[in-house]
Structures are given as structure tokens and as C-alpha cells.
Amino acid sequence: xxKSRLEAFSDGVIAILITILVLELKVPRGIDAQALxxxxxxxxxxxxxxxxxxxxxxxxxxxxxxxxQVNGRILWANLHLLFWLSLVPFVTGWMGENHFAPLPTxxxxxxxxxxxxxxxxxxxxxxxxxxxxxxxxxxxxxDWKGKLSMLxxxxxxxxxxxxxxxxxxxxxxVAAIWFIPDRRIESRLAR
Amino acid sequence: xxKSRLEAFSDGVIAILITILVLELKVPRGIDAQALxxxxxxxxxxxxxxxxxxxxxxxxxxxxxxxxQVNGRILWANLHLLFWLSLVPFVTGWMGENHFAPLPTxxxxxxxxxxxxxxxxxxxxxxxxxxxxxxxxxxxxxDWKGKLSMLxxxxxxxxxxxxxxxxxxxxxxVAAIWFIPDRRIESRLAR
Amino acid sequence: xxKSRLEAFSDGVIAILITILVLELKVPRGIDAQALxxxxxxxxxxxxxxxxxxxxxxxxxxxxxxxxQVNGRILWANLHLLFWLSLVPFVTGWMGENHFAPLPTxxxxxxxxxxxxxxxxxxxxxxxxxxxxxxxxxxxxxDWKGKLSMLxxxxxxxxxxxxxxxxxxxxxxVAAIWFIPDRRIESRLAR
Amino acid sequence: xxKSRLEAFSDGVIAILITILVLELKVPRGIDAQALxxxxxxxxxxxxxxxxxxxxxxxxxxxxxxxxQVNGRILWANLHLLFWLSLVPFVTGWMGENHFAPLPTxxxxxxxxxxxxxxxxxxxxxxxxxxxxxxxxxxxxxDWKGKLSMLxxxxxxxxxxxxxxxxxxxxxxVAAIWFIPDRRIESRLAR
Numbered sequence: 001x002x003k004s005r006l007e008a009f010s011d012g013v014i015a016i017l018i019t020i021l022v023l024e025l026k027v028p029r030g031i032d033a034q035a036l037x038x039x040x041x042x043x044x045x046x047x048x049x050x051x052x053x054x055x056x057x058x059x060x061x062x063x064x065x066x067x068x069q070v071n072g073r074i075l076w077a078n079l080h081l082l083f084w085l086s087l088v089p090f091v092t093g094w095m096g097e098n099h100f101a102p103l104p105t106x107x108x109x110x111x112x113x114x115x116x117x118x119x120x121x122x123x124x125x126x127x128x129x130x131x132x133x134x135x136x137x138x139x140x141x142x143d144w145k146g147k148l149s150m151l152x153x154x155x156x157x158x159x160x161x162x163x164x165x166x167x168x169x170x171x172x173x174v175a176a177i178w179f180i181p182d183r184r185i186e187s188r189l190a191r
Numbered sequence: 192x193x194k195s196r197l198e199a200f201s202d203g204v205i206a207i208l209i210t211i212l213v214l215e216l217k218v219p220r221g222i223d224a225q226a227l228x229x230x231x232x233x234x235x236x237x238x239x240x241x242x243x244x245x246x247x248x249x250x251x252x253x254x255x256x257x258x259x260q261v262n263g264r265i266l267w268a269n270l271h272l273l274f275w276l277s278l279v280p281f282v283t284g285w286m287g288e289n290h291f292a293p294l295p296t297x298x299x300x301x302x303x304x305x306x307x308x309x310x311x312x313x314x315x316x317x318x319x320x321x322x323x324x325x326x327x328x329x330x331x332x333x334d335w336k337g338k339l340s341m342l343x344x345x346x347x348x349x350x351x352x353x354x355x356x357x358x359x360x361x362x363x364x365v366a367a368i369w370f371i372p373d374r375r376i377e378s379r380l381a382r
Numbered sequence: 383x384x385k386s387r388l389e390a391f392s393d394g395v396i397a398i399l400i401t402i403l404v405l406e407l408k409v410p411r412g413i414d415a416q417a418l419x420x421x422x423x424x425x426x427x428x429x430x431x432x433x434x435x436x437x438x439x440x441x442x443x444x445x446x447x448x449x450x451q452v453n454g455r456i457l458w459a460n461l462h463l464l465f466w467l468s469l470v471p472f473v474t475g476w477m478g479e480n481h482f483a484p485l486p487t488x489x490x491x492x493x494x495x496x497x498x499x500x501x502x503x504x505x506x507x508x509x510x511x512x513x514x515x516x517x518x519x520x521x522x523x524x525d526w527k528g529k530l531s532m533l534x535x536x537x538x539x540x541x542x543x544x545x546x547x548x549x550x551x552x553x554x555x556v557a558a559i560w561f562i563p564d565r566r567i568e569s570r571l572a573r
Numbered sequence: 574x575x576k577s578r579l580e581a582f583s584d585g586v587i588a589i590l591i592t593i594l595v596l597e598l599k600v601p602r603g604i605d606a607q608a609l610x611x612x613x614x615x616x617x618x619x620x621x622x623x624x625x626x627x628x629x630x631x632x633x634x635x636x637x638x639x640x641x642q643v644n645g646r647i648l649w650a651n652l653h654l655l656f657w658l659s660l661v662p663f664v665t666g667w668m669g670e671n672h673f674a675p676l677p678t679x680x681x682x683x684x685x686x687x688x689x690x691x692x693x694x695x696x697x698x699x700x701x702x703x704x705x706x707x708x709x710x711x712x713x714x715x716d717w718k719g720k721l722s723m724l725x726x727x728x729x730x731x732x733x734x735x736x737x738x739x740x741x742x743x744x745x746x747v748a749a750i751w752f753i754p755d756r757r758i759e760s761r762l763a764r
Contacts, residue, residue, distance in 0.1 A: 005198055005252050007578055012206030012394075015585030019593060020210060022659050024218075027597075027666040031674040050659070054652040058645065061578050072249065076370075079245040086213045086241070093218040101222040179649075196389055196443050203397030203585075211401060215409075263440065267561075270436040277404050277432070284409040292413040387580055387634050394588030402592060406600075454631065458752075461627040468595050468623070475600040483604040 003070045006078060010060055013082045017089060018053045021046055024093040045096035045108075048171060049088050052112065055178045056085060056119070066136040067126055074129060077122040084115040105167050106160040112171065113153035120146050149174045194261045197269060201251055204273045208280060209244045212237055215284040236287035236299075239362060240279050243303065246369045247276060247310070257327040258317055265320060268313040275306040296358050297351040303362065304344040311337050340365045385452045388460060392442055395464045399471060400435045403428055406475040427478035427490075430553060431470050434494065437560045438467060438501070448518040449508055456511060459504040466497040487549050488542040494553065495535035502528050531556045576643045579651060583633055586655050590662060591626045594619055597666040618669035618681075621744060622661050625685065628751045629658060629692070639709040640699055647702060650695040657688040678740050679733040685744065686726035693719050722747045 025042055028035035060081075091111045095104040120143070127137045152170050160167035216233055219226040251272075282302045286295040311334070318328045343361050351358035407424055410417040442463075473493045477486040502525070509519045534552050542549035598615055601608035633654075664684045668677040693716070700710045725743050733740035 002256075005202060008199060008581060009202045009206055009248060011578060011582045012203055012585055013210055015582055016207055016210040016589055018655075019586055019589040019659060020214070022663060023593070025660075025663045027663065027670060031671045031676055033676065036680075047656075050652075050656055054649070057582060058648050058652075061648070062645075065575075072253075075249050075252070076245070079241075079249075082209075083238075083241055086210060087216075090213060090216045090218065097218060098222045103222055103224065107227075193447075196393060196446075199390060200393045200397055200439060203394055204401055207398055207401040211405070263444075266440050266443070267436070270432075270440075273400075274429075274432055277401060278407075281404060281407045281409065288409060289413045294413055294415065298418075384638075387584060387637075390581060391584045391588055391630060394585055395592055398589055398592040402596070454635075457631050457634070458627070461623075461631075464591075465620075465623055468592060469598075472595060472598045472600065479600060480604045485604055485606065489609075 003064055003067055006070050006075060007064055010064075010078060010082065011057070014053055014057045014060070014085065017085055018050060018057075020089045021049050021053070021092055024089065024096060041099045042093075042096035045092045045100075048168075048175070049092040051175050051179075053085065053088060055175060056081075056115070059119070059178065063123060063126065063136065066134070066139060067130065069129070071129060074122070074125050077118070077125040081115065081118040081122050084111060084118050087111045088115075100164040100168060102161045102164065105164050106157045109153050109157040109160060109167060109171065112174075113150060113157070116146065116150050116153060120150075145177055149177065194255055194258055197261050197266060198255055201255075201269060201273065202248070205244055205248045205251070205276065208276055209241060209248075211280045212240050212244070212283055215280065215287060232290045233284075233287035236283045236291075239359075239366065240283040242366050242370075244276065244279060246366060247272075247306070250310070250369065254314060254317065254327065257325070257330060258321065260320070262320060265313070265316050268309070268316040272306065272309040272313050275302060275309050278302045279306075291355040291359060293352045293355065296355050297348045300344050300348045300351060300358060300362065303365075304341060304348070307337065307341050307344065311341075336368055340368065385446060385449055388452050388457060389446055392446075392460060392464065393439070396435055396439045396442070396467065399467055400432060400439075402471045403431050403435070403474055406471065406478060423481045424475075424478035427474045427482075430550075430557065431474040433557050433561075435467065435470060437557060438463075438497070441501070441560065445505060445508065445518065448516070448521060449512065451511070453511060456504070456507050459500070459507040463497065463500040463504050466493060466500050469493045470497075482546040482550060484543045484546065487546050488539045491535050491539040491542060491549060491553065494556075495532060495539070498528065498532050498535065502532075527559055531559065576637055576640055579643050579648060580637055583637075583651060583655065584630070587626055587630045587633070587658065590658055591623060591630075593662045594622050594626070594665055597662065597669060614672045615666075615669035618665045618673075621741075621748070622665040624748050624752075626658065626661060628748060629654075629688070632692070632751065636696060636699065636709065639707070639712060640703065642702070644702060647695070647698050650691070650698040654688065654691040654695050657684060657691050660684045661688075673737040673741060675734045675737065678737050679730045682726050682730045682733060682740060682744065685747075686723060686730070689719065689723050689726060693723075718750055722750065 025039060025046060028039060088111060091104065091108040095101075095108045098104050123136075123140060123143070123146075127134065127140065130136055152174050156167040156170035159170070216230060216237060219230060279302060282295065282299040286292075286299045289295050314327075314331060314334070314337070318325065318331065321327055343365050347358040347361035350361070407421060407428060410421060470493060473486065473490040477483075477490045480486050505518075505522060505525070505528075509516065509522065512518055534556050538549040538552035541552070598612060598619060601612060661684060664677065664681040668674075668681045671677050696709075696713060696716070696719075700707065700713065703709055725747050729740040729743035732743070
């Protein structure tokens with residue numbers, strides 16, 4: 001079965017999620033600079049979640065690029081990833097409106113962790129389908145970036161209760177690690 | 192006429208519906224675990240509706256895969272299916288916010304039933320167009336899964352007034368039946 | 383220039399509009415049949431607007447099917463059509479929540495009229511680009527369906543102030559005229 | 574790497590943004606002409622933002638048309654553009670609901686300026702990838718339209734505090750400059 005509809009559906013869902021995020025930025029009542037001030041934490045989380053969804057879209061794009069065919073198992077592994085990503089606007093709103101309070105910040109990390117796990121499951125499902133000799137299998141390798149990210153989320157979640165800055169800093173660190181799309185796949189494909 | 196725009200439009204509508212669902216999860220005011228508690232029934236219905244829309248997308252994907260051309264009749268049968276699916280976020284919100292009260296739970300089942308009927312109508316319209324010898328006609332066969340689902344919905348709707356757990360259990364049972372995408376089509380196509 | 387992105391963008395906008403419509407169906411507070419009763423006029427307008435957007439999508443699909451290339455002028459004529467369609471959720475909500483009060487019902491008709499005019503303009507722009515000998519020019523012919531629709535809207539708008547039923551009846555009449563997608567194009571293409 | 578998913582994702586995001594705009598047009602309570610009056614400034618900003626997003630979509634369409642392949646850097650430059658565009662509904666709502674008050678009108682211009690800068694960055698990234706001899710590089714040339722637009726935004730932002738009409742007039746002037754899609758690319762491609 002072709003992969004075009006899987007790509008189109010995932011593009012659609014991620015495009016909508018990234019746009020729904022902005023609905024959390026409620027239009028303020030006032031018309032002076034004061035009116036914008038309470039929006040800063042919401043705006044800061046908006047930027048972070050936008051970057052995260054952008055990273056997922058980029059990596060999804062790269063991963064699917066190395067895929068030739070999909071099956072029912074891959075469709076569901078993909079929906080599983082989309083499920084956790086679909087909770088990003090909710091946790092973004094909760095964390096942003098509460099100025100990075102401990103529990104919302106920890107739950108935000110938990111959703112990121114579950115998205116990372118589901119991404120890894122999708123990747124493994126595709127590798128199992130494509131075979132250990134495939135471009136994707138070679139490009140992913142031992143997937144240290146994926147494992148490091150999950151470790152950092154696991155650290156950040158309890159640390160959100162110590163100091164919000166540590167957790168948020170770790171989330172940005174993971175984003176920075178992934179900011180550059182998976183060069184491994186681009187370079188493998190170039191050969 | 193080609194089927195690509197029918198697929199793209201359906202992907203778009205289902206992607207938006209699956210994402211609009213999450214808007215029912217309103218950001219809570221509090222910042223402790225208590226604040227999340229009232230969200231559990233809403234979250235549980237969210238998961239169920241997400242799975243249902245995922246099933247419809249998967250099966251739609253599989254069904255259209257076996258189709259070569261579409262006509263005006265198929266376009267309308269498809270819009271009819273999308274109409275009933277478009278009511279899913281509404282009934283999800285109503286059932287979730289009211290903790291699976293009898294009437295909302297029955298209406299949720301009625302919408303699922305009407306979606307199932309419209310899916311069957313779409314399937315029949317396509318089979319009529321493709322011919323009785325087509326891959327799809329052979330794959331669908333006597334469609335016992337479709338008929339069983341409708342029977343279970345018909346049981347669940349009155350039973351929602353007896354005990355909410357029975358109706359919700361039956362909805363999950365139907366979801367489980369369909370969880371695996373239509374292997375019949377995959378295996379027919381493989382020949 | 384190819385037409386695929388024009389199709390994809392229009393599919394996206396119409397898919398979102400048709401789904402945003404359902405947001406006007408606000409989840410009721412009560413859990414009995416009484417709670418649903420005030421929703422009936424909103425639901426009735428929802429059905430009508432869903433059918434109208436479905437008709438536009440179908441006809442757009444058919445029209446673009448007969449097109450080979452697009453230019454900047456066609457892109458803007460298409461955006462102009464999408465602009466008037468984008469107001470459909472707004473007027474649907476206004477008419478539905480006010481139980482088909484005269485002014486909202488007339489404004490609903492005015493938006494339908496402007497959408498019909500912009501559709502005709504798009505059609506003329508494409509015919510001008512494709513040439514008078516094109517499949518589309520032959521299929522459209524003297525476009526009596528388009529002209530009749532506009533006449534009926536022009537009748538319905540003032541009659542909304544006489545009796546709401548007349549205007550709504552005329553809107554449904556136009557929908558019925560267009561319900562069957564443009565056979566002319568299908569039959570022309572079949573030759 | 575192919576450009577089709579980049580196009581599809583951008584189409585999706587811009588289609589959603591252009592449709593989310595209309596959610597700022599809140600359904601009025603009254604049913605007479607008075608009820609519509611307070612909506613005029615919101616409607617006027619809606620039209621302006623619709624035209625701006627239409628212009629960005631058209632130009633994006635034209636620019637990508639001249640592109641053959643994309644890389645990770647282009648994906649991020651494109652997401653950067655989408656980020657600033659995603660703030661358009663927010664600033665549209667703020668400016669419209671406050672009848673073009675100085676600060677909201679200036680912030681609207683600032684978002685347009687940042688979108689213009691990110692569009693230029695995307696253009697430069699693509700030209701760097703395609704090479705100085707490419708169709709796009711030749712079509713863009715010295716990009717006086719892009720530079721003039723940014724200059725006009727820079728003028729409009731402080732002038733919003735002098736008189737709202739000047740800033741809004743300048744925004745419409747920039748829109749008028751871009752209304753005709755980039756003929757340069759069309760004519761270059763025609764050779």
C-alpha cells in the first residue's frame with residue numbers, strides 16, 4: 001500500500017495542531033503594553049510547542065521519505081504518535097496559563113515523553129517492515145538521540161517540582177538536539 | 192474521474208475532526224492533581240472517539256485503495272459519511288462532560304450507528320460502480336463485521352438507559368472488532 | 383503552472399469550513415431531551431450549510447477536473463470564492479441561533495448569492511484561460527443553473543422579511559437543483 | 574528530497590489560518606442591523622488579513638513552483654515563516670476588536686514585518702540551495718518589492734501612534750503592491 005495518504009493525513013493533523021496552539025493566545029482586552037504582559041508565559045510556551053511540533057513534522061517527513069510501503073500496523077503506530085501529539089495544545093495551554101507551575105510543567109514533559117516513545121515505536125514498526133538492511137535501519141542505527149531525549153524527559157519531570165527553570169531548560173535542550181533534522185537519513189539517501 | 196481529491200478532502204475532514212475533539216478537553220483552572228480529576232470522563236471519551244475516527248480513517252484508506260474511479264454518486268455517499276462523523280466531537284463533548292449520562296451515551300451510539308450505516312452505503316455505492324467481480328466486492332464479501340457492529344450499536348443504545356457501563360463496553364467491543372484494519376482487502380490485493 | 387496546489391488549498395479550506403460549522407452546535411448543559419430541543423434550528427441550518435459546502439466542493443472538483451493549467455488570475459478568483467464561503471459558518475451561526483429571524487436569514491442568502499457570483503467569476507476566468515473550444519466552455523454552455531440560482535437568491539432575500547419559510551424553502555430549492563454534480567462535465571469528459 | 578510534503582504542509586497551515594480568522598467574527602446577539610454595526614472593524618481587519626494570507630499563499634505557490642528540491646534548512650526556514658503567519662489571527666482579533674487602536678495596529682504591522690523578513694530569509698535559503706543561475710534567482714533579482722514592503726511596514730509601525738488611518742493605509746498599499754502574483758516567476762518559467 002502506498003504511503004501518500006499516511007503522509008497527507010499526518011501533515012493535516014500536525015498542521016492543525018500547530019495552528020490550534022495559537023488559539024491559546026487569547027486576544028487581550030486592553031490596548032496598552034500592560035495588556036500583553038500576562039501573555040508572555042503563554043507566548044513562550046507557544047514558541048516551544050511550535051518548535052516541538054515542527055521537529056516532529058520534520059523528522060516524520062525524513063523518516064517517511066525512506067519508506068516505500070506501509071501496512072495496517074504502521075497506520076496504527078502513526079495514529080498512536082498523533083494521539084500524544086494531539087495533547088500538546090492542551091498541556092501547552094495548561095502550563096502557559098499557570099506560569100510554568102510544577103504539575104503542569106511535569107505533565108507537559110510527560111506528554112513529550114509519551115510522544116517520543118510513540119515515535120520510537122513507529123520507527124521500530126517501520127524498520128521491522130522495511131528490514132534490517134533498509135536505508136532507515138542504517139540511518140537510525142542505535143538511535144542515541146531518541147534514547148538521550150527520553151532520558152532527559154525522565155530527568156525533567158521530577159525536577160519540575162524542584163525548580164520550573166530546570167525542567168523548561170531540559171525541554172529546550174532536547175529541542176536543540178533535534179533542531180537539525182535527521183542528517184543521518186539525508187546523508188544515507190545521498191549515497 | 193480520479194480519486195485523489197476525494198481522498199484528500201476526506202483526509203482533511205477526518206484530520207480536522209480528530210483534532211477538534213481535543214478542544215473539548217478544556218484547560219483546567221487549578222494547578223494540582225485535583226484540577227485534572229473532573230477531566231477523566233472527558234479524556235476517556237476523547238480516547239474512544241479518537242480510536243473510532245482512526246478506525247474510520249484506516250478503513251476508508253483501505254476501501255479507497257481498492258477503488259479505481261469515482262463518480263458524483265460516490266462523492267455524495269462520501270459526504271454523507273463525513274456528515275455523521277462530523278457530529279462525533281459534539282456527542283463526545285456531551286457524553287464526556289455529563290459523565291456518561293444515559294441520554295448522551297445513547298445519542299453517542301446513535302451517531303456511531305448512523306456513521307456505520309453511511310459507511311455501508313458508501314461501500315455499496317462503490318461496489319455497484321466497480322462491479323461484483325472487483326477486488327473490493329470480493330474483499331467485503333458478506334460484510335459480517337459491518338452487520339455485527341450495527342447490531343451491537345442497536346443493542347447498546349437502549350442499554351445505555353439500563354447501565355452506562357454496558358453501552359460504553361459495547362462501543363469498545365465494536366472498536367476492538369475493527370481495530371485491525373480490513374485484512375481482507377490487504378490480502379486480496381496481495382494476490 | 384499546475385493545478386494540484388490550487389486543488390489542495392481549496393480542499394483544505396472547504397474541509398475546515400465544513401468542520402468549523404459543527405462548532406456552532408454548542409454542547410448543551412442538560413442531559414435530557416429538553417436540552418436538545420433549542421438546538422434544532424441550529425442543527426437544521428448546520429445540515430443546510432453542510433449540503434451547500436458539499437455542493438461547492440463537488441462542483442469545484444468537477445470544474446477543476448476539466449482544467450489543465452492555472453495562472454495568477456485564477457488563483458485570485460479562487461481565493462475570492464473561498465472568501466465568501468468562509469463567511470458561511472458565521473451566517474449559519476447567526477441564522478441558527480436566532481431561529482431564522484428575518485435579517486439573519488436574508489444575510490445568509492446574501493452570502494450564498496455572493497458565493498454564487500464569485501463561483502461564476504471563477505468559471506468565466508477559467509473559460510477565458512482555457513478557450514471557448516475547451517471541455518469546460520462546452521460543458522458550462524449558457525449556465526442556466528448558475529443564473530437560475532442567482533435569481534432565486536435575489537427573490538429569497540427580500541422574501542425573508544415576508545416569511546422565513548419562503549426564504550429557507552428557496553435556499554433548499556437551489557440546493558436541490560445543484561445536488562446532482564455537474565453531469566455536463568462528466569458526460570463531456572466521457573466523450 | 575521532494576517538495577510535495579513541504580507544499581502540502583504549508584497549504585494546510587495557511588488554509589487553517591485563513592479559516593481560523595473567521596472565528597474572530599463572533600456571532601452577534603441581536604437580530605437587527607444594529608447588531609452588525611460593531612462588527613465592521615472586525616470585518617474590515619478580517620478582509621485585510623484574508624488578502625494578506627492569500628498573497629502569502631500565492632507567492633509561496635509561485636516560489637515553490639520554481640524549486641526542485643528541498644533540504645532541512647529550507648524546511649526550517651519555511652516553518653519560521655509559518656510561525657509569524659500563525660500570529661496573524663491573534664493580531665487581527667486584537668486590532669479589530671479595539672477599532673484600530675494605536676498599539677494593536679502597530680503590533681499588527683510588526684507581525685507583518687516579521688513575516689516579510691522570514692519570507693525573504695526563506696527565499697534566500699532556497700536561492701542559496703538552487704544556485705545563482707536558477708530560475709528563482711533570476712526571477713527575484715534585487716527583490717525591490719520585498720525591500721519596499723519592509724520599508725513601508727517600518728514607516729507604518731510608528732505612524733500608527735500618529736493616526737491609525739496612515740498605518741492601515743500603508744498596510745493596504747503593501748497588499749496592493751503584492752496583489753498581482755509574482756509575474757517575474759511566471760514570465761521566467763514561460764521562457
